[in-house]
Every structure is written in structure tokens, then in C-alpha cells.
Amino acid sequence: MPEVIIVGGGPAGLAAAYHLERAGIASLVLEESERHGGRALTRRVHSEPVNLGAMFVYRDTPAERLAKELGVELRPFEPETLGIHTGDRTVVSRDNGALIDALPLPAESKASLAGFFERAAETYYEHTESGRLSAAAAALNEVSAQEQLEGLSEDVREILVAAIRGGSVARPAELSAAYALRYFASYLVHEQHNRAVAAAGIETIPDELARRLEHSTIRTGLSVERVSLLDDGEWLVEGGGERHRARHVVLAVPAPRIPALVELPEWKLDALARIKTPGSTVLGVVADVRNAVHPTVTGRAGDERLGYDDWSFVITPGRPFDAVINPQPHRGSGTAQFVCYGNVSGYVPEANRPGSGVLEAWVEEFLAVAPGLRGRILGAEIKSWEHCFSLLTPERHAALSDIQRPVEGTLHFAGDYSSETAGTHGAYAEGQRVADAIIETFG
Numbered sequence: 001m002p003e004v005i006i007v008g009g010g011p012a013g014l015a016a017a018y019h020l021e022r023a024g025i026a027s028l029v030l031e032e033s034e035r036h037g038g039r040a041l042t043r044r045v046h047s048e049p050v051n052l053g054a055m056f057v058y059r060d061t062p063a064e065r066l067a068k069e070l071g072v073e074l075r076p077f078e079p080e081t082l083g084i085h086t087g088d089r090t091v092v093s094r095d096n097g098a099l100i101d102a103l104p105l106p107a108e109s110k111a112s113l114a115g116f117f118e119r120a121a122e123t124y125y126e127h128t129e130s131g132r133l134s135a136a137a138a139a140l141n142e143v144s145a146q147e148q149l150e151g152l153s154e155d156v157r158e159i160l161v162a163a164i165r166g167g168s169v170a171r172p173a174e175l176s177a178a179y180a181l182r183y184f185a186s187y188l189v190h191e192q193h194n195r196a197v198a199a200a201g202i203e204t205i206p207d208e209l210a211r212r213l214e215h216s217t218i219r220t221g222l223s224v225e226r227v228s229l230l231d232d233g234e235w236l237v238e239g240g241g242e243r244h245r246a247r248h249v250v251l252a253v254p255a256p257r258i259p260a261l262v263e264l265p266e267w268k269l270d271a272l273a274r275i276k277t278p279g280s281t282v283l284g285v286v287a288d289v290r291n292a293v294h295p296t297v298t299g300r301a302g303d304e305r306l307g308y309d310d311w312s313f314v315i316t317p318g319r320p321f322d323a324v325i326n327p328q329p330h331r332g333s334g335t336a337q338f339v340c341y342g343n344v345s346g347y348v349p350e351a352n353r354p355g356s357g358v359l360e361a362w363v364e365e366f367l368a369v370a371p372g373l374r375g376r377i378l379g380a381e382i383k384s385w386e387h388c389f390s391l392l393t394p395e396r397h398a399a400l401s402d403i404q405r406p407v408e409g410t411l412h413f414a415g416d417y418s419s420e421t422a423g424t425h426g427a428y429a430e431g432q433r434v435a436d437a438i439i440e441t442f443g
Helices: 011-022 062-069 096-101 107-126 135-140 145-149 154-168 177-188 204-211 255-260 266-272 358-369 394-398 400-404 423-441
Strands: 004-007 027-031 042-045 048-051 074-076 082-086 089-093 195-198 217-220 226-229 235-239 242-246 248-251 280-288 313-315 323-325 335-342 377-385 411-413
Touching (some): 004 011, 004 242, 011 248, 096 107, 145 177, 255 266, 280 358, 335 358, 358 377, 411 423
Parallel strands (some): 027 217
Antiparallel strands (some): 042 048, 226 235
8 A cells, every 4th residue: 555645647746756755655646647747748849849838947946956956957048039929010129129119009009018018127126136036026926917907008908918828827817916027027028047948848857757756656547536535544545446545645636626536624625716727728839940030120230130049938919829939049950949828728629639720720820920930830739738827816825825734634735726836846846845744744
């Protein structure tokens, strides 16, 4: 009988198993899909590792420390440009003022957008240190990012909503102002110090975690149907015709799925109800960018030489994706990858079915943003997630202590949904937090 059963083989579940095993505690990890790693998914597209879920490893987080401990090579994300696609025109520039001047917007809207960018940059620098949120940012946890958009014209709001959703999944009303700095404003200021990418793909982190489990077991393709507390204080985990018992159980699945698995007290149900975990669809494209100069020139000296390889973060309101990210800008290899985050589209199950036509339709949408790459697409993949990212809402932040608190002292909760941040970096931190709590009970 395993000492701990972990339901969910994503970043949180694998991190918990890894830290438990290092303390001499074996676990059984049950994952319903045919692969471990959850949203840390990397596909090979034209021989390149393209991330179709989580993208970045944030600096000075448990995720970065874990990646380094596991020997995963990280490369810095060093953006030098910002882009906006609006009115069927894509403008990319190294200078935000020149970018706004070249947009097909009325003068009043340009002034409004420029003012917002200036205020956002000031707030960013006031609440960060070397790209990391400072202690001062805590004051913004209870404030919605929506408040910053009040009074703006519709065309400007459309751009900013797409930018915020592209960086964070959340609508402005669903995101705290503190994390709008990390997931949105950092792109505006071309932050060079807060993100990195795994050279061989984000999936290498969970792969390395799994590889180092010598005494624990990972079972894929097994869907847990019920978790029940027995009279002797142990937990019974049932699914796929199997029954397993353990003293401790870790629920490392998306928060919306938890109430259907186990009977919970009202205080825990109330806490879980504060969590929003919407779906998202991600398109990854690899293109030949040799001598492919972006056609829109902003007029700033040097921008006339910008190529598609120089793209970093392009905001795309009105498209099925909110933003296009080039995770390794200006790398000079002759190819570049563009990851299109369709948080506005949510979960599109047809996207996961080959031959549905969704992939081809989204590639056409991408080419409307990057017309100079027509005939240069070397490969593309698409993936849709039913539960993508637990939004960093003020409501979730207020309920965090109850979200994290175990039930009966032995039913634990770990995932991006229970983290102070979110995403895979939050999930890795939660895996360690829960493992540490279990280790304490073993004396």
C-alpha cells in the first residue's frame, strides 16, 4: 500500500511526489490522460520544441529553482518590441510611442492609449524590483485590473483587454492589479529579467521530475472516480475498476473537478467556489523568417529593419487568439516560432480532433496578423484546454488560506488554484508545500 496517493500527474502532483520521495516517502500518482505533465505540454513542430500550454519559467520562483536543480537548461526571454494588430494592420516597434503613432486609430484614442501605457509603466516600476514583484505590490492584490480601464474609449479597451487576456487568461475584472503587472505590464516595458524558457520545451521539467522517481509509481490512463474517507481514517481512492488506500491523498487536479470526486465540508466548497479556471486554446506555428521583413514601418530609426524574428508580444484584438508570443525573439536561426494564446476562445474541443479544420482556420487567422509569412509556414499544432489557468482574482486571494487548508488533516489540495501566484510555477510551489506538510506528519 502506498503511503501517499496523488490524484493528478501534472506539475503539482509530480512536484509533490518528487519532494516526498526525497524524504523517503513513496507515492502512487494517478493520471487520467495518457501522459504526465498536465499543461506543461511540448510538441515537436518542424523539429522544434513548441509549448502548447504553459510557456515561461518565472525568475526567482520555485519553478526556476526546481528547473535548475533538475539540470533543465533555461534561456532568458528578452523582448525588445511590442506589437498591436488592429484594423487589419499589424504594427510592431521597439518604441511604444512610435507604435501608437502608427496605429490606425483616431488621434483621441492614440492619446488615451499612450496615457494608459505611461501610467502602467510607472506603476510597474513602482511595484517591481529587477522584474520581480516587490513587497509594495501586495497592496494591489485586492484591486481589480478593471479599475485601470475605466473611462477609456471602446477601441482602446478592446486592445487592452486582449493584451491582459493574452498575458494572463483573465478578463481585467477577474485579475488583481498586482498580477496585471507580471502578466501584462511587463510586456509593455520590454522587461528583460522576469521570464525564461526551457531550451528543450517546458515539458522537460515534469519529465525530469518523473524520471527521478525511483520508488514511486506513475499510472497514466487511469481516471479517478471517487475519493472516500474510511472509518479507520485512511482514504479509499477508486477508479478504472481499481481501489487503492492511503493515509494521505493529494488532489492535484483542476479545482472545478474536485467537488465531484469527494464529499467536502461547506467551508471547503465555499473556498473552491472562489476559483475560476477557464479554458483556453493555443496555436503553435513555426515559420521560415529568413529575409522576411515585417511590412509595417513605424518611422522610428531602425524599425524599418524589423523582421518577424524580432516579434516578441503582439496584441491581437478581434482574432480568436488574444496575443502572439515569440518566446525566443531575434535568435537569428532562420526560423521562429509564434505561439498564439486563444484565451478569448476558451475551450474548443474540436481543436483536439485531427481533421476538424480548426487548425487550418487558426493558421489563416495567424496569417492575417503576419501576412508576410504566407508560404513560409513550416508546421503548426493546436491544443485546447478545458481548464487552463486559475485566475488571479481578488476573491481567490482572499480565500487562499481555506483553499490550501487540508480536510481531516490528510486530504491535501495542490495546484495552481491553491497557489499565491498561478500557472505551472505556482503549481510547482504547491507541490512542495503539500509535500512538506505530509513529511512533517511522518516525524
